[in-house]
Structure formats: C-alpha cells, structure tokens
C-alpha cells in the first residue's frame with residue numbers, strides 16, 4: 082500500500098515548549114541507551130521512571146485516533162484505509178510495547194506508513210530507528226530538529242555534551258515546515274512548529290470525526306523550560322525566548338476539544354483513561370484543561386525569563 086504525502090500550507094502560528102519533568106527524568110534514558118548498545122552506569126537505570134516503561138491498555142481516543150504509548154510516554158496511532166501514522170516512538174526499548182499495543186487494537190505494523198515525533202529528545206524519538214526497520218515507514222521531522230535526530234542528539238542546543246541524552250542517529254526522509262499538512266488517505270495532520278523546548282518542537286493537530294461531531298485534537302509537543310535552559314544570551318539558541326513567546330501565541334490560537342500531548346502527565350492521561358473505562362465517552366474532551374495547562378506553562382516560562390533577566394543564571 083503506498084503512502085501519499087501531500088505538503089501544503091495553511092495559516093497558523095507556531096511555538097512549543099519542554100516538559101517540566103524532563104530534567105528530573107533525563108537519566109531515564111539509561112534503559113533505552115543500554116538496549117541500544119550504549120553503555121551507561123547501572124546507577125542511572127535505578128532512576129528510571131516506571132511510568133515511562135509501564136504499558137497500559139491501548140485504546141481508541143476518538144474517531145481514528147488511538148493511544149498506543151506507555152503510562153506516561155505518549156504514542157498515537159492515526160489509522161486510515163491508506164495506512165497509518167505513528168506519532169512518537171519513545172525510548173529505544175519502547176517499540177516492543179508500542180508494537181504490541183498496535184496489534185492489540187487489531188492493526189498491523191506494515192500498515193504504518195509515516196512516523197512523526199513531538200520533538201527531538203530521546204524519550205520521544207529513540208525508538209524511531211527500530212520502527213523504521215520494522216515498518217519501512219517514512220520519517221518526517223520538523224526542519225529545525227532534523228540535525229538533532231540525524232546526529233542522535235549530538236547537535237542538541239542544550240544537551241550536546243551529555244551522553245545520557247543520546248539516542249540512535251536516524252535518517253530523516255523529509256523535513257517538515259511550520260504549518261505543513263500531511264495527508265494519508267482521509268487523514269490530514271497539521272504540524273505547528275512550537276519551538277523553544279527544542280528548535281523544531283512540533284504540536285500536531287487534526288480533526289477527528291466522532292459520531293456526528295468533528296472534534297479538534299491537539300497533541301502538544303512541549304511548552305516546558307527545562308532546568309538549565311538559558312533564555313537570554315544563549316549563543317547556541319539566540320532566539321529561544323522569542324520562540325517560547327511565539328509558541329504560546331500559537332498554542333492559544335489552536336482550537337482544542339481533545340487535549341493531548343507528548344507526555345501523559347500534560348493532560349491527565351491516567352485519570353482520563355479511568356473515566357473512560359468507567360463509561361465516560363467524553364473523558365478526553367477537555368478544552369478548559371487545555372487552556373489552563375497552556376496558561377500555567379506560559380506563566381512558568383515568563384517567571385523563569387524574569388528571573389534570568391534579573392541576573393540569575395539559567
């Protein structure tokens with residue numbers, strides 16, 4: 082089955098950010114790195130957040146949008162008669178879990194035609210090399226994250242010298258640009274560059290047909306300022322603060338019914354899944370939660386920027 086990828090332009094803005102918990106969890110890379118053949122100290126593995134690797138039942142969120150990630154590292158499968166799109170491959174050890182989730186839902190691995198990511202950090206993209214081998218899918222990455230992906234993290238603006246942040250270098254088949262649309266069968270996804278957390282951080286949006294309604298789904302890439310990020314006078318990323326500001330403008334402009342993100346923690350995955358299991362068919366419809374989350378993260382960014390402007394180091 083051939084995939085059809087049609088780039089196009091739509092109006093929009095862009096921007097995105099990091100995960101609050103990222104720095105705290107950065108050593109969790111150890112598990113994945115070990116599996117990939119990167120030797121890491123045993124002590125790092127002890128810090129691995131169990132929610133990153135603990136499976137949870139895969140489920141249909143709405144329409145053709147499915148959850149196939151772990152309890153915190155979110156992966157999404159968007160299905161179509163022309164093949165499927167996978168968003169986020171997670172840790173280098175995650176493909177086994179993601180594959181099992183896809184198959185449990187009744188879909189097949191060779192039908193995955195396109196692989197996308199939220200951003201170029203190992204907890205969302207380290208499994209991509211393995212998934213490309215498994216599926217033969219095309220790997221499409223936002224322009225400003227391509228170098229990081231193809232270098233296995235060695236060109237990251239903040240973590241370049243940190244070996245615990247590395248992941249298998251993976252060839253990108255095509256670079257995406259802000260507001261580009263990807264079409265596969267009847268599915269259209271829009272890539273919003275929401276930079277700051279990484280230079281090519283991407284928030285994905287799509288319309289999901291559920292019953293008689295069309296719902297706007299937003300998969301937030303990351304609006305978080307990681308510990309140690311230098312927001313001013315940063316030679317590795319001079320426009321970082323402007324990018325974060327633009328990200329929040331973009332996120333505020335996106336219509337959102339179904340609030341999702343790169344980590345389950347952004348949008349209360351576990352709590353909402355429990356509600357869904359209890360029969361609440363609209364558990365993931367949460368426009369208010371989306372607005373609150375964005376406002377909270379913007380406030381955190383602005384507070385950190387003000388702190389650094391007073392001379393405190395990043």
Ligand SMILES: [Zn+2]
Pocket residue numbers: 099100103200202278303
């Ligand atoms: Zn990240």
